[in-house]
Each structure stands twice: as C-alpha cells, then as structure tokens.
C-alpha cells in the first residue's frame with residue numbers, strides 16, 4: 001500500500017523524469033518537489049532525497065541519490081542545518097560547482113523565511129540539531145509562498161529561455177496559494193489557544209501560524225529519545241496544563257505517544273510534516289489534511 005502511494009505520488013509530483021526536462025532538480029524534501037511541480041511544470045524533473053516516512057535529519061547517501069545530485073542543475077533544501085548530517089557528504093560525491101552553497105544553483109530555502117528559535121549561542125547541552133534556528137519552517141504554508149518567489153527567480157536565472165513561463169506559473173500559483181492560506185486560517189480559527197504535546201520540536205512555525213501552544217515534547221531535547229522519567233513529567237503536564245492532544249510524524253516512533261495518550265486520556269494523531277504520506281498529491285491537499293487533523297484532534301480524535 002505504501003509502495004502504491006509512493007508510486008502515485010511520484011507520478012503526481014513529476015519525480016519520473018520527463019524526456020525533455022530543461023532543469024534537473026534535486027529536492028531534499030518532498031514539499032520542494034511539490035513546489036517545483038507548481039512553478040516549474042514540465043520544464044523541471046526532480047529527484048527527491050527524503051519522503052514523508054523518512055526523518056529529514058537522517059538520510060542515507062544511497063547510490064541513486066549520488067547519481068541524481070551529480071547531474072543536478074538546481075538543489076533545493078530547507079537548510080539551516082536540517083540536512084547537515086547527510087547533504088554535505090552527498091554533495092562531495094561529484095555535485096557540480098554551480099550547485100554548491102552560495103551559488104545560484106543551490107537554493108537554501110531558510111534564507112527566504114523569518115527563522116524562529118534562533119539561539120543566541122549554540123550550546124551542545126541543549127541538543128545540537130537546531131543550531132541556526134528551527135529548520136522545520138514548512139509547517140507554516142506562508143513560508144512556501146515566500147520560497148516560491150525565490151525559486152521562480154532561480155529557475156528564470158538558470159533557464160532564461162523559459163523565464164516568462166516560470167513567472168506566469170508563479171503568478172497563477174501565488175494567487176491560488178494566498179486564497180488557500182486564507183481559507184485554512186478561517187477553518188483553523190477554533191484551534192487558537194489549543195495546547196498540545198509533540199514528539200519533536202518540529203512544529204513551532206505551525207504553532208505560530210495557528211496560535212497553538214506546545215507545552216512539551218516527547219524528546220527531552222531535539223534528537224534525544226523519550227525516557228521514562230521525562231514521560232512521567234509530561235503526564236503531569238497533561239493534567240496541570242489542559243493539553244488537548246499529542247502529535248507525531250509518520251517517521252517517529254508511535255509507542256511513546258500512544259503510551260502517553262492512554263495514560264493521560266487524551267487523543268493522539270499522526271500528522272505528517274511533508275507531502276505524500278497519505279492521499280495528498282500536492283501542497284494544497286497536504287495543508288488541507290494538516291488543518292483537518294488538528295481540528296479532529298481538538299474535537300477529541302477519531
């Protein structure tokens with residue numbers, strides 16, 4: 001079933017290489033593949049390094065990714081060290097000079113958004129996987145709109161013969177996107193003030209967007225797995241702070257969230273943080289599902 005879903009997503013997102021692509025792109029995460037499909041259309045073919053079932057902090061530099069990054073004209077990634085554990089190693093395996101960081105062929109999407117939780121200093125005792133601010137900014141769809149503008153510029157720069165088409169596609173996408181964001185905000189209005197517990201501190205942009213508060217995380221520090229003592233502490237918080245639900249992504253272990261849900265008598269929901277875990281075939285369907293699931297969780301789950 002998962003394979004079928006993956007295949008249909010691959011077709012929908014254009015991950016299968018068109019014969020006449022003008023740009024070979026390499027996307028670190030599936031939301032950029034989906035955005036490339038919106039703005040680039042048939043001019044761009046994309047290989048995606050991670051999927052909705054993979055933790056984007058930890059991806060294997062497998063041979064198919066090495067060969068894809070070697071022929072890439074454009075690399076698009078969240079940045080802010082989300083991929084620090086694997087992307088530099090992959091890029092050293094023969095990626096072109098024109099796609100190295102700082103070049104037009106490397107789009108570090110974090111440069112286009114307002115980063116949250118930027119630490120004043122990097123202290124390893126605080127966990128060390130978010131040293132440049134929280135890199136999970138795709139959980140706020142407004143950031144997708146910001147990156148879309150920069151992506152359009154890069155595509156036009158790298159492939160000037162199709163610049164007018166990229167700009168036209170961007171204008172069309174941006175109009176539909178802004179309308180969708182407004183609609184989601186209206187639907188999500190009842191979520192304002194909701195308190196939840198998340199597995200990883202990966203939702204601060206969504207929280208900021210919808211007025212949701214995370215009162216704790218299953219991980220005691222980013223990247224550190226839950227311990228029994230920490231879970232007991234969270235159980236206390238559920239009662240004292242009126243927590244409405246627990247969320248985790250498809251690539252996080254469900255045991256600890258399920259345990260906490262049962263003991264705390266609050267609902268738990270698996271909420272993907274990128275496109276393609278379910279029947280969502282594009283960015284519009286992905287954020288629609290995110291809002292639906294949060295509303296369901298607030299309503300008591302199930």
Ligand SMILES: [Zn+2]
Pocket residue numbers: 057129130135136200201202222
């Ligand atoms: Zn993280």
